[in-house]
Amino acid sequence: MGARSSFQTGNPLRLASQRPLCRRLLWDSLLLQAPEKKNMAEAHQAVGFQFTVRPDGVDLKLSQEVIKNIYLSGVTAWKKKAIQFKNGILTGVYPASPSSWLIVVIAMMSSLYTYIDPSLGMIEAIKENLPYKDCMSVQTRAVLSAILFATGLWLFFIYLMRYTLKVLLSYHGWIFESHGKMSRATKLWLSLVKMFSGRRPLLYSFQAALPRLPVPQVDDTVQKYLESVRPLLDSEQYNQMEILANGFKETEAAQLQRYLILKSWWATNYVSDWWEEYIYLRSRSPIMVNSNFYIMDLLYVTPTHRQAARAGNVVHAMLQYRRKLERGEHVPLRALGIVPMCSTQMERMFNTTRIPDIETDIVQHLTDRKHLIVYHKGRFFKVWLYTGGRHLLPSELETQFQRILNDKSEPQPGELKLAALTAGDRVPWARTRIKYFSHGLNKVSLDAIESAAFFLTLDEDPQGYDPAKDNSLDIYAKSLLHGKCYDRWFDKSFTLISYPNGKMGVNIEHSWADAPIVGHMWEYVLATDCFHLGYTEEGHCKGDVNRGLPCPTRLQWQISAECQDVIETSYLLARQLADDVDFHGYLFSEFGKGLIKKCRTSPDAFIQLALQLAQFRDQGVFCLTYESSMTRMFRDGRTETVRSCTSEAVAFVRAMEDPRSTHAHRLALFQRAAEKHQNMYRLAMTGSGIDRHLFCLYIVSKYLGVESPFLKKVLSEPWKLSTSQTPQQQLNLVDINKFPKYVGAGGGFGPVADDGYGVSYIIVGENLITFHISSKFSSPDTDSGRFGQHIWKAMIDIQALFKLENDKRMVENGKCVHLEHLKKLM
Numbered sequence: 001m002g003a004r005s006s007f008q009t010g011n012p013l014r015l016a017s018q019r020p021l022c023r024r025l026l027w028d029s030l031l032l033q034a035p036e037k038k039n040m041a042e043a044h045q046a047v048g049f050q051f052t053v054r055p056d057g058v059d060l061k062l063s064q065e066v067i068k069n070i071y072l073s074g075v076t077a078w079k080k081k082a083i084q085f086k087n088g089i090l091t092g093v094y095p096a097s098p099s100s101w102l103i104v105v106i107a108m109m110s111s112l113y114t115y116i117d118p119s120l121g122m123i124e125a126i127k128e129n130l131p132y133k134d135c136m137s138v139q140t141r142a143v144l145s146a147i148l149f150a151t152g153l154w155l156f157f158i159y160l161m162r163y164t165l166k167v168l169l170s171y172h173g174w175i176f177e178s179h180g181k182m183s184r185a186t187k188l189w190l191s192l193v194k195m196f197s198g199r200r201p202l203l204y205s206f207q208a209a210l211p212r213l214p215v216p217q218v219d220d221t222v223q224k225y226l227e228s229v230r231p232l233l234d235s236e237q238y239n240q241m242e243i244l245a246n247g248f249k250e251t252e253a254a255q256l257q258r259y260l261i262l263k264s265w266w267a268t269n270y271v272s273d274w275w276e277e278y279i280y281l282r283s284r285s286p287i288m289v290n291s292n293f294y295i296m297d298l299l300y301v302t303p304t305h306r307q308a309a310r311a312g313n314v315v316h317a318m319l320q321y322r323r324k325l326e327r328g329e330h331v332p333l334r335a336l337g338i339v340p341m342c343s344t345q346m347e348r349m350f351n352t353t354r355i356p357d358i359e360t361d362i363v364q365h366l367t368d369r370k371h372l373i374v375y376h377k378g379r380f381f382k383v384w385l386y387t388g389g390r391h392l393l394p395s396e397l398e399t400q401f402q403r404i405l406n407d408k409s410e411p412q413p414g415e416l417k418l419a420a421l422t423a424g425d426r427v428p429w430a431r432t433r434i435k436y437f438s439h440g441l442n443k444v445s446l447d448a449i450e451s452a453a454f455f456l457t458l459d460e461d462p463q464g465y466d467p468a469k470d471n472s473l474d475i476y477a478k479s480l481l482h483g484k485c486y487d488r489w490f491d492k493s494f495t496l497i498s499y500p501n502g503k504m505g506v507n508i509e510h511s512w513a514d515a516p517i518v519g520h521m522w523e524y525v526l527a528t529d530c531f532h533l534g535y536t537e538e539g540h541c542k543g544d545v546n547r548g549l550p551c552p553t554r555l556q557w558q559i560s561a562e563c564q565d566v567i568e569t570s571y572l573l574a575r576q577l578a579d580d581v582d583f584h585g586y587l588f589s590e591f592g593k594g595l596i597k598k599c600r601t602s603p604d605a606f607i608q609l610a611l612q613l614a615q616f617r618d619q620g621v622f623c624l625t626y627e628s629s630m631t632r633m634f635r636d637g638r639t640e641t642v643r644s645c646t647s648e649a650v651a652f653v654r655a656m657e658d659p660r661s662t663h664a665h666r667l668a669l670f671q672r673a674a675e676k677h678q679n680m681y682r683l684a685m686t687g688s689g690i691d692r693h694l695f696c697l698y699i700v701s702k703y704l705g706v707e708s709p710f711l712k713k714v715l716s717e718p719w720k721l722s723t724s725q726t727p728q729q730q731l732n733l734v735d736i737n738k739f740p741k742y743v744g745a746g747g748g749f750g751p752v753a754d755d756g757y758g759v760s761y762i763i764v765g766e767n768l769i770t771f772h773i774s775s776k777f778s779s780p781d782t783d784s785g786r787f788g789q790h791i792w793k794a795m796i797d798i799q800a801l802f803k804l805e806n807d808k809r810m811v812e813n814g815k816c817v818h819l820e821h822l823k824k825l826m
Contacts, residue, residue: 075389087202087328094205095165095198096158101151108150112142123149165196165209169339169633172686176679179602193338203328206340213271213634214687215264218253221693225714228643228690231650232622241713248710256700256708263696269636271692274699280511281361287354288423288490289577293515293760294480295522295726295747297504299465299587299770303530304502304539307458308405310529311498312398312541315372315456317528318496319391321521322350322453326368333520333632333729341632345513349521352493353450354509356430363512369453373555375419375487376404376458378411380555382448387549394533394541396549401498404552405458414559417571420486424570436563445555455492457483462501465745473585477748477772480505481581485574494518502539506747514639515747516630520729523744527733530742581750584773584784588792591799594766599802603763604681604725605674610798611759612649613656614790615721619781622650623720626752629684631692640689642681644723648673656797667801720756724749725763736765748772755779757787769795 089098111118127145130136136144174186198205222245230238264270280291304310324330325346333341351369355362374381383400385392392400421429437446449455463479466472480497482488488495488507495507508518534542559567596603608627616622625644631637652669655661683689698711726746734742746762751774758774771791775782 083327091202091204091207091328093158094201095161095196095209096154097198101154104154105147105150108146108153109143112146119149119153161196162209165193165206166211168193168196169209170211172633172682174336174339175682175686190336190338197338197340201332201340203325203330203332203343203346206332207343207635210340210342210633210635212264213269213631213637215257215261215270216688216693218249218257218697220688221690222249222253224690225694228646229624231645231647232624244710244713248708252701252706252708253697255704256697256706259700259704260693260696269634271631271696272636272638274696275638275692276363276511277360278695278699281354281363282359284426286424286574286577287426287509288482288485288488288574289581289750291510292481292490293508293510293747293749294477295506295508295515295518296476296480296745297464298526298530298741299743299745299764300741301530302464302502304535306398306539307498307500307502308398308401309394309535309539309541310502310504311401311456311458311496312394312396313529313533313535314496314498314504314525315385315397316391316394316541317525317533318350318454318521319385320528321524323391325349335633339633341630342635342637344636345517345638346520348512349493349517350453351451352512354491354511355450356426356433356491358427358430361426361430361511364450365512366451369451371448371452372454372456373449373452373489374401374404374456374458374552375489376407377460378416379404379407379409380415380418380445380449381407381552382452382555383552384550385453387546392549393543393546395543396546398541399545399547400549400552401458409554412557412559414564414567415557417486417567418557418559419489420567420571420574422490423482423485423488423574423577425573428566428570432563432566436560441556441558445557448555449489450491452492455489455495457487457495457497459483459487459497459499461499462503463499463505464501464503473587473745474583476503476505477583477585478578478581480507481583481748481750481774482574482578483507485578486571514628514630515724516632516727516729519726519747523728523730523733526742526744527730531734580776580778582775582777582782582784583748584788585745585748586771586788586792588769588771588795589767590792590796592765592767592769593763595799599799601671601674602678605677606798607725607761607763607769607795608644608677608723609649609652609670609673610791610794611721611723612645613653613794613797614787615757616653616657617790617794618787622653623756624717625721626719626723627681628724629681629689631685631687631689633685634687639692640684640687641691642677642684643690644677644680645721646673646676646680648676663801670798670801718753718756720753721759722749722752722756723759723761725761728762728764740765743768746770746772748774751775751782755781757782757784759787759791 093101108118108123111123117123123142123145126148127141130141130144168189171189174182174189177183177186226238226242226245229241233241260270267273283291302310303313321330330343330346332343335341348363348365351366353364355364370384370386372383372385374383381404383397383404387396421432433446437443459479461479463476464472465476483497488497490507491509493509493512497505497507499505506518506522508515536542593603596606599606608625612622612625615625622645627642627644629640629642631640648669652666652673655666655669694711694714698708698715700706701708701711728744736743743764744762746760746764748760749758749772751758754776756775760772762770764770771788773784773788773791775784775787
């Protein structure tokens, strides 16, 4: 009996005279139409209950298996709510604990019998003012008053400790101290932070104690801005910019700053909501390539070459991560293992979709989504992630994914390239969504996609890093960044991509979070996949195979020819954008973090100065450079910009290109430029950056209708070199010294400027740095491969400065030893 069976209507007498009519209600029919062809065994397993209509009544039969599943689902749901409630209490009273309340209550109760009043009469006052006191005995009133006072005292100490911790976390002097050196004041500060941080914090335990992002002084911001553009402008241009800046400070700056300070008092973060809305959600251009970014799989290791098995393990690991996330059980990330980072962005990792609209998109976040959408060869499938009140096991997920891979059905009309709507311009997608996907079957299927936990693509072409192929990393990156332009749902918080050779990757929508947030999840998933779940010798997921699961359900569509034309238009636009991406990825293995640290310099500063040298050699000019820095030491913090092209960096680059410059002079300039860069990075991290402040002042000016030539000029400047480092956050998950092959390749993004470069890099272990470089073929001035060669040469040339210095010191030391030896002989 098919899933489409429905009740017949007619004359009741005729109905009663007919043979008994059996109608089975199928779970799948409650959600979406099942495929036309479904065998009897599968239909029988999907039956929730059946009944027979007889002349003398209705014979109802319930399935024991279904009732058992309903019962287990209910138990799991209540257990989940209980754990969330418990963890919510633990987070709410942190850094105290519920047991500390009991200690305070017992102490106050004991005072009743020792005739010592630590409340200074407050317990007695509470006792006299209790409602309904005439209905209670004297002893009951005394006990209740003591409990109420103890609770109030306990809450007071919680808020006192939390406020004290917030004040302590507002101190950032520690970050400006030299590496390896720590003042007594910082040591004392660290001890106090440890003392007030409590024990065993949960993910969101520190949220209420994090300080707010401070609003910098306008004079400081403008001065830093002028300093940052000085090496990029000639004298006449700089003088004009100075005039604009001074005019801004003397006229509209004070008014705009007052409104911004007011917002900083009212909102938890004066930047983040405007940053999300105006930088991401209000953008009407395609988010594919322009906004979305990607993260790669392990570089050298593929745990299994079975596509369905790898996807099964990875999806199961993601569900484990999501469960801990929903319960708030992840360990909060802390700098130095002490200073907490904001975890707000992690809340929207799963069950989240960017919804298009005419003027601005919105981010839709749901809770407790229990299904996954899988795309394969132009078909969309819905896969349930739970059975019997638990997650599907890896082996069960492998079975479901293998069923999809084995499915030979053809895409419905318009289904193949449907996801191209999410890759094109936002306004046509918004209008198409309203016109064709706001009712009927299309709405049901689109709702299934947008309400899914996340999106999975079972790709058809193998990808991954292959040392035997020069461009394997390039092709892999382009596949993750844009694919075929219709086989990723770019609006989902992330699309997990599975390849036939067992490789994986992730494409991430950018508005809801930044790269380190997804990186945290991906590190956990890869470690869980390889070191906890594992595979059989044949490469399958471990565990018994459950053939009794209902098959994945095809989503059904009714896409008109007119809608298909819109889809094709979006696809052609996206294809043009994707084909223009010139990508180059390579592994720099000549040296890494270990050698750079021996040179007593920051690895990030070393790489950023190498990028400046490479940029100058590639283009012959310096340009405005963007490096992303995090501000997560503040509540709801996201990012700030470090302007890496400084006067010190320019002086160093010019010295490197001047054949008359000595090695000692070049090295001194490098160290000065590296120190400058580190100081700017620290200022950005501690809320004293330039660009977010200027951005918010500009937004306020637009709200007030105030024209500011200075702000307009600042916000229109192009970032021709945009850079970002992918951090490794959970080094405890994998021992790289023991398992050197289990390292990630990091991720990347598309070019920010049409005639510029996008560079992402990850410092892996002690001896490897991976670069991801993007630009556009349409620009005659850029070439990603050429720029990669310039980076390699710049890294080698800078390292040579230290090598020559070390060789010189060794020679001098050798002369001293030889002289001492001669003295002894004499």
